[in-house]
Amino acid sequence: MDITILGIESSCDDTSAAIIHNGVLLSNVIASQSVHEMYGGVVPELASRAHQQNIIPVVSEALRRAKIEKSQLSAVAFTRGPGLMGSLLVGTSFAKGFAQVLDIPLIDVNHLQAHILAHFIQEPDVERKMPNFPFICLLVSGGNSQIVLVKSYKEMEIIGQTIDDAAGEAFDKCAKVMGLPYPGGPFIDKLAKEGDAKAFMFHKPHIEAYNYSFSGLKTSFLYFLRDKIAENPNFIEEHKADLCASLQKTIVDILMDKLVKVVKNLNIKEVAVAGGVSANSGLRDRILAYGAKRGWNVYVPKPAFTTDNAAMVAITGYFKFQDKDFCGVELPPFSKVVI
Ligand code: KG4
Numbered sequence: 001m002d003i004t005i006l007g008i009e010s011s012c013d014d015t016s017a018a019i020i021h022n023g024v025l026l027s028n029v030i031a032s033q034s035v036h037e038m039y040g041g042v043v044p045e046l047a048s049r050a051h052q053q054n055i056i057p058v059v060s061e062a063l064r065r066a067k068i069e070k071s072q073l074s075a076v077a078f079t080r081g082p083g084l085m086g087s088l089l090v091g092t093s094f095a096k097g098f099a100q101v102l103d104i105p106l107i108d109v110n111h112l113q114a115h116i117l118a119h120f121i122q123e124p125d126v127e128r129k130m131p132n133f134p135f136i137c138l139l140v141s142g143g144n145s146q147i148v149l150v151k152s153y154k155e156m157e158i159i160g161q162t163i164d165d166a167a168g169e170a171f172d173k174c175a176k177v178m179g180l181p182y183p184g185g186p187f188i189d190k191l192a193k194e195g196d197a198k199a200f201m202f203h204k205p206h207i208e209a210y211n212y213s214f215s216g217l218k219t220s221f222l223y224f225l226r227d228k229i230a231e232n233p234n235f236i237e238e239h240k241a242d243l244c245a246s247l248q249k250t251i252v253d254i255l256m257d258k259l260v261k262v263v264k265n266l267n268i269k270e271v272a273v274a275g276g277v278s279a280n281s282g283l284r285d286r287i288l289a290y291g292a293k294r295g296w297n298v299y300v301p302k303p304a305f306t307t308d309n310a311a312m313v314a315i316t317g318y319f320k321f322q323d324k325d326f327c328g329v330e331l332p333p334f335s336k337v338v339i
Pocket of ligand 1: 012140141142143144167168169171172183184185186189275276277278279280281306307308
């Protein structure tokens with residue numbers, strides 16, 4: 001049976017549509033919203049307005065690049081949550097209308113599960129190693145930091161998560177303090193390559209179980225800079241690369257510390273990373289090196305599938321389609337984290 005899924009993602013500030021045919025990605029179009037740059041963070045109302053402008057062109061382009069007619073679609077999969085409510089409403093409403101007009105099933109997708117299932121996207125002529133179940137996934141993005149036990153395509157259990165800020169938020173907020181553009185994670189990553197990761201020490205939290213906390217790090221970074229700038233107003237400019245390298249090392253240390261404990265205690269050596277922060281070169285290098293030393297099978301996603309994209313929504317929809325796991329048009333979006 002031929003299965004062709006249109007995936008739609010609009011949970012935050014990227015409007016994206018993708019086509020997956022029998023598990024293979026045919027197109028993945030992403031319209032990012034530069035309007036937020038000048039505010040140093042995502043402005044929810046502006047994000048939903050931009051989604052409204054982008055959604056139809058993005059879906060048309062995804063169909064065009066995939067060389068697929070609307071009539072060939074088997075179902076429409078959309079991100080139901082978590083995310084910004086105004087943003088989610090745009091993708092959700094579009095998906096519902098589109099599926100109804102075409103008289104095809106509608107599939108709701110959890111954004112966090114989609115980040116994890118991005119590991120199963122196949123591309124034409126690309127060989128990719130995929131995780132075996134059960135595996136442990138470190139899911140790190142701008143809104144979430146979790147350790148998830150992935151038992152199957154649909155059975156996932158959060159075994160640890162942040163009690164305050166996400167890792168991506170720590171990158172972005174500290175970057176803002178240093179005057180770097182938004183989102184700051186990729187800028188810190190780039191500058192860190194030229195810096196000394198041992199130049200400065202920052203706060204590492206002691207949090208129970210497998211949970212994370214990043215708000216203390218952000219505050220300690222802010223106070224550290226405030227004191228240094230009082231002595232030398234050019235401190236940030238003169239030490240930017242070292243600051244980025246040291247901050248990045250601290251965030252990676254915090255993430256790895258709990259991940260290592262989970263792997264050891266659950267004795268599962270299939271380990272994946274997912275989400276926007278999994279694009280970070282420091283995290284990738286560390287997890288690959290650590291895994292090689294400890295005999296883990298490590299899976300890092302292709303950079304294009306780390307940040308928000310509809311390919312991951314379409315592949316999740318593809319698996320749900322096979323289970324006939326459809327939803328009704330009355331299903332509302334949700335903003336809070338559930339998996
Ligand atoms: O997954 P994502 O696109 O959106 C959410 O669902 O949150 O993640 C965005 C986050 C931002 O915080 C961004 O700074 C971070 O991922 N990010 C990075 C890198 N690339 C993206 N953080 C560190 N290093 C990177 N190379």
